Amino acid sequence: MENNILVEAIGLRKVYGAGVTALDGVDLSVRAGEFVALVGPTGSGKTTLLSLLAGLEEADDGTVMLMGNRLASLSEDAVSDLRGQSVGMIYQSYNLFPGFNVRENLGLPLRLMMRPPFDAHLRSRELVESFGLALLAERYPSELSGGQRQLVAIARALAANPPLVLADEPTANLDSSAARHIVARLRELADTGNHGVLMATHDLRIASQADRVLSLRDGRIVKETVLEPGRSSREVLAELA
Numbered sequence: 001m002e003n004n005i006l007v008e009a010i011g012l013r014k015v016y017g018a019g020v021t022a023l024d025g026v027d028l029s030v031r032a033g034e035f036v037a038l039v040g041p042t043g044s045g046k047t048t049l050l051s052l053l054a055g056l057e058e059a060d061d062g063t064v065m066l067m068g069n070r071l072a073s074l075s076e077d078a079v080s081d082l083r084g085q086s087v088g089m090i091y092q093s094y095n096l097f098p099g100f101n102v103r104e105n106l107g108l109p110l111r112l113m114m115r116p117p118f119d120a121h122l123r124s125r126e127l128v129e130s131f132g133l134a135l136l137a138e139r140y141p142s143e144l145s146g147g148q149r150q151l152v153a154i155a156r157a158l159a160a161n162p163p164l165v166l167a168d169e170p171t172a173n174l175d176s177s178a179a180r181h182i183v184a185r186l187r188e189l190a191d192t193g194n195h196g197v198l199m200a201t202h203d204l205r206i207a208s209q210a211d212r213v214l215s216l217r218d219g220r221i222v223k224e225t226v227l228e229p230g231r232s233s234r235e236v237l238a239e240l241a
């Protein structure tokens with residue numbers, strides 16, 4: 001892929017119903033090795049943007065290039081395959097499968113990729129351990145707290161080692177120590193150089209761990225802040241505020 005660009009949006013527009021312009025000409029790209037944060041008030045278009053980049057919804061205008069493929073030129077099945085292979089989506093509303101327990105939810109991405117059941121089993125065991133979910137592994141989503149569901153949703157999104165992680169407010173329901181742990185994990189993933197992360201958040205402290213912060217207002221990117229490593233968090237927070 002050209003310049004390691006995992007996903008690129010060019011002039012992206014999305015209008016809902018008779019006149020809510022959720023996205024109004026968005027350009028962005030995320031490369032392998034980058035951790036990019038997306039901030040902006042409620043209703044500014046963060047979730048809409050992530051779902052268009054993942055091909056879950058279609059743009060009204062503009063282009064999404066995912067792993068070098070123009071989404072609009074692919075069939076629905078091809079988009080869904082490409083998403084399954086390349087995107088780990090952490091949904092704002094978790095989207096866990098209610099009829100599957102935690103262990104089974106974590107094994108699903110690999111099962112959907114037709115990987116052998118044993119691989120899925122090993123990977124879900126590894127994730128259960130590393131996300132501290134051992135005591136919850138046999139529980140169903142309805143038996144978990146909001147924060148616990150969120151952790152399962154994050155673990156599941158990372159299960160298949162996707163090159164691109166799209167994370168929609170992944171720490172919104174976590175306590176500050178769990179939130180720091182998750183963000184450190186996303187940071188490490190990007191630092192391997194093999195993955196890119198785009199994360200929507202309302203929390204500027206969390207955003208300050210990114211390489212770049214995109215500020216969305218009324219469906220437009222109104223500011224891009226590049227955060228050089230080594231700056232104090234106070235300085236960074238002042239710049240983002």
Ligand SMILES: Nc1ncnc2c1ncn2[C@@H]1O[C@H](COP(=O)(O)OP(=O)(O)OP(=O)(O)O)[C@@H](O)[C@H]1O
Nearest residue numbers: 016017020022040041042043044045046047048049
């Ligand atoms: N399916 C839909 N039908 C109609 N309008 C929608 C739909 N989804 C989103 N919108 C509208 O699009 C705009 C952007 O919504 P979006 O969910 O992208 O915001 P957001 O930045 O993710 O907000 P939050 O921080 O609350 O999650 C809002 O005005 C919202 O009401």
Ligand SMILES: [Mg+2]
Nearest residue numbers: 046047092168
């Ligand atoms: Mg949202």
